[in-house]
Amino acid sequence: MRAPHPAQIALGAICVLALVGLWWITTAMLEMQSVSWSGEEPSDEIIAMWAFQNLAYTLLMPALALASVASALGLVFTWSFSTALRRRSDRRHVSDRRDVSDRREVRDRLER
Amino acid sequence: MSEGRSAQDIDPRFDPRFQRGYVPSPESEAASVATPPQNVVRSPQAPTAPASGRIPPVPPVAVRSAEPAEHAHVAMPPTTSEIRSADAAAPDASVDPAVFAEPDLDGVDEAEERRTRWRWLWIALGAGVGCVLLGVGLFWSYASDPGGYMGRPGTGYDATLAQFAMSLAPGLVQAGVIGVVVALASMAIFGRRRDSGR
Numbered sequence: 001m002r003a004p005h006p007a008q009i010a011l012g013a014i015c016v017l018a019l020v021g022l023w024w025i026t027t028a029m030l031e032m033q034s035v036s037w038s039g040e041e042p043s044d045e046i047i048a049m050w051a052f053q054n055l056a057y058t059l060l061m062p063a064l065a066l067a068s069v070a071s072a073l074g075l076v077f078t079w080s081f082s083t084a085l086r087r088r089s090d091r092r093h094v095s096d097r098r099d100v101s102d103r104r105e106v107r108d109r110l111e112r
Numbered sequence: 113m114s115e116g117r118s119a120q121d122i123d124p125r126f127d128p129r130f131q132r133g134y135v136p137s138p139e140s141e142a143a144s145v146a147t148p149p150q151n152v153v154r155s156p157q158a159p160t161a162p163a164s165g166r167i168p169p170v171p172p173v174a175v176r177s178a179e180p181a182e183h184a185h186v187a188m189p190p191t192t193s194e195i196r197s198a199d200a201a202a203p204d205a206s207v208d209p210a211v212f213a214e215p216d217l218d219g220v221d222e223a224e225e226r227r228t229r230w231r232w233l234w235i236a237l238g239a240g241v242g243c244v245l246l247g248v249g250l251f252w253s254y255a256s257d258p259g260g261y262m263g264r265p266g267t268g269y270d271a272t273l274a275q276f277a278m279s280l281a282p283g284l285v286q287a288g289v290i291g292v293v294v295a296l297a298s299m300a301i302f303g304r305r306r307d308s309g310r
Contacts, residue, residue, distance in 0.1 A: 007297070007303060010296050050255075055251055062282065063289055067293070070289065081304070
């Protein structure tokens, strides 16, 4: 089996990291739901928590889900493409060897 | 009208066998079968007979062959064994052996094209990463502003601009993610094609 291309390794890493990040954000959001505050104004920590929740719900979770699915699809596509390319290359290699031997035979005959 | 024509009235310009009054003899029958008469078929160049009555020579056209079918010469393509024996017997000296040499596939243009393609792929990858970082930064800059949560005027928080930026940021991030994935997949494909010698 052929070693994966570095770009394929990067795609796989993106897929895994996106899934791990999605899992981490989901658990963090569930923990944050239990946090409460009191007083007239929320503290800076509470505001940062809200900002993070806002960022996660609106931006990070869809983006990470998209990244995991898209990179998985890209991996499947590149893997099947490289397999098809290798098969075609093998067939061409056999055909080229036949052609070279035929050419050599004709060239030897002409030189004689 | 032609009822009274005799054998002397046979028109020499045409085949006598097909004219009224023709009496076949064994010699003439054999001769007509083996070699057709000179003036059996008129050539297209002489559509009409001259007025002098003298028949110009016409190239012979074979109407019928008396040769048996097994002796008739029919143009057939040479067989493979005939070609091989002919090639082995007399090699064609007019053919240059260099014609059969291996072609040189490593061109300068191909290398330049490949370099340009990879440069654009790296640029696309960088642009995708840039879009992701820009979107996250844009979103965070407004999401972390306390004015957006408190609703206090005079803090420098522009609600319209914040809404615009926070709507634009997800699109930027998702477009960047797609760009990164497509660029990486293209790199993998082109890298494989280069490895396989194309």
